[in-house]
Amino acid sequence: MSQARSVGLALLVVVPLLGALLHQQGHTTTRPRSSEPSAAPGNAPLAHASEAAVPQPTAESTVGGGLIVVDLVDPGHPTIVGSVPEPRFPLGVAVAGQHAYVAVGRDGVYVVDVADPSVPRGLGFRATVGMARSVAALGHYLYVAAGFDGVRILDLADPAQPVEVGSYPLPTGARTVAADDSHAYVLDVAGILHVLDAADPARPEEAGQFAPARYVQMVAVAGSRAYVVEFDHDLGLLDLATPEAQEIGTYRMPWPMAGLAVDGQRLYVADTVCGLWVAALDGPAGPTEIGSQATPGLTHGLAVAGRYAYVVTSPTVPWRPCTEEPAPPDGRPWGAAPAAPGPGRDDGRRWLVPAPG
Numbered sequence: 001m002s003q004a005r006s007v008g009l010a011l012l013v014v015v016p017l018l019g020a021l022l023h024q025q026g027h028t029t030t031r032p033r034s035s036e037p038s039a040a041p042g043n044a045p046l047a048h049a050s051e052a053a054v055p056q057p058t059a060e061s062t063v064g065g066g067l068i069v070v071d072l073v074d075p076g077h078p079t080i081v082g083s084v085p086e087p088r089f090p091l092g093v094a095v096a097g098q099h100a101y102v103a104v105g106r107d108g109v110y111v112v113d114v115a116d117p118s119v120p121r122g123l124g125f126r127a128t129v130g131m132a133r134s135v136a137a138l139g140h141y142l143y144v145a146a147g148f149d150g151v152r153i154l155d156l157a158d159p160a161q162p163v164e165v166g167s168y169p170l171p172t173g174a175r176t177v178a179a180d181d182s183h184a185y186v187l188d189v190a191g192i193l194h195v196l197d198a199a200d201p202a203r204p205e206e207a208g209q210f211a212p213a214r215y216v217q218m219v220a221v222a223g224s225r226a227y228v229v230e231f232d233h234d235l236g237l238l239d240l241a242t243p244e245a246q247e248i249g250t251y252r253m254p255w256p257m258a259g260l261a262v263d264g265q266r267l268y269v270a271d272t273v274c275g276l277w278v279a280a281l282d283g284p285a286g287p288t289e290i291g292s293q294a295t296p297g298l299t300h301g302l303a304v305a306g307r308y309a310y311v312v313t314s315p316t317v318p319w320r321p322c323t324e325e326p327a328p329p330d331g332r333p334w335g336a337a338p339a340a341p342g343p344g345r346d347d348g349r350r351w352l353v354p355a356p357g
Contacts (some may be wrong), residue, residue, distance in 0.1 A: 009183060063296015065315040067093065069117045073307050075278045078293035082118040086110060092301035096137035099159040100310050103132040107195065111160055111229060117308050123160050128152055138179040146173035151186055154202045166202040170194065180221045183207065191215045201342035216283045222262040229257045251287055259302025268313055270302035
């Protein structure tokens with residue numbers, strides 16, 4: 001049992017890193033893109049070297065790490081307005097009210113006061129049970145995907161001092177979590193999507209379970225639609241109003257996705273390597289990029305609240321060629337649906353128990 005647990009924990013760490021490393025290979029065609037992170041008022045400029053001045057990797061040349069706040073008032077030109085350098089190695093982020101909550105593994109959750117987005121203030125670490133890998137806010141509760149310790153539910157009545165009030169076990173471990181107005185959506189390590197009824201956070205109940213044919217890495221939910229990331233580059237669109245959670249679109253994206261959020265007709269993607277992308281969802285050909293903002297460091301999570309996006313990064317050396325777009329791995333254009341499902345379950349996409357509602 002301990003050996004299986006160790007292997008599972010290793011997979012939790014290695015898979016995201018492999019996605020970032022694979023992205024470094026195969027850059028071929030040039031795309032117009034801002035590769036210079038904008039400076040945040042009241043903060044030191046966020047360094048990000050251009051390709052013409054890439055330093056040799058050294059311990060002193062790292063950039064990034066912490067929480068970055070991006071103003072989305074003009075979605076075609078997102079702008080960094082604030083940042084805080086902690087925590088250095090985040091795994092995910094959620095926003096509730098005037099506070100951001102950053103998942104930081106065994107250190108629990110790091111709380112940031114974002115009442116003034118231009119000057120976010122770190123309030124420190126708050127311990128949680130298990131390894132906090134991902135977080136989602138639902139009302140005044142925070143849902144934490146805590147690895148083999150399942151889902152932990154924290155009451156945010158005192159936003160600076162979250163208190164656990166409930167939990168939900170998952171034998172295979174909770175990897176990522178998202179939420180809408182009434183449900184939490186938890187992906188386990190095996191890629192199964194668990195839907196939790198949030199009516200009673202102290203005693204959550206599972207309302208549904210969905211087994212994608214392809215391995216799912218993260219999910220974002222808006223109304224009756226779920227957007228899922230499959231194998232880094234494939235974005236699937238599911239209709240949760242149907243009993244079978246019918247897939248109504250699948251799109252090939254040019255970047256490995258480390259964060260995903262949906263707001264109205266806009267999709268926000270945190271690219272592992274180059275930062276934040278904004279895409280329109282109302283086009284017939286699938287998501288269409290309308291704006292971007294480079295961020296320093298390796299990106300690990302994204303949340304959108306109101307007019308701001310919150311991106312968490314870890315330190316890296318500024319060697320990424322962010323002005324170039326990767327070539328499609330199979331020759332098909334970006335935005336095209338995958339030719340066939342990848343390795344996965346032979347039962348296709350279906351609810352294993354009744355869908356919510």
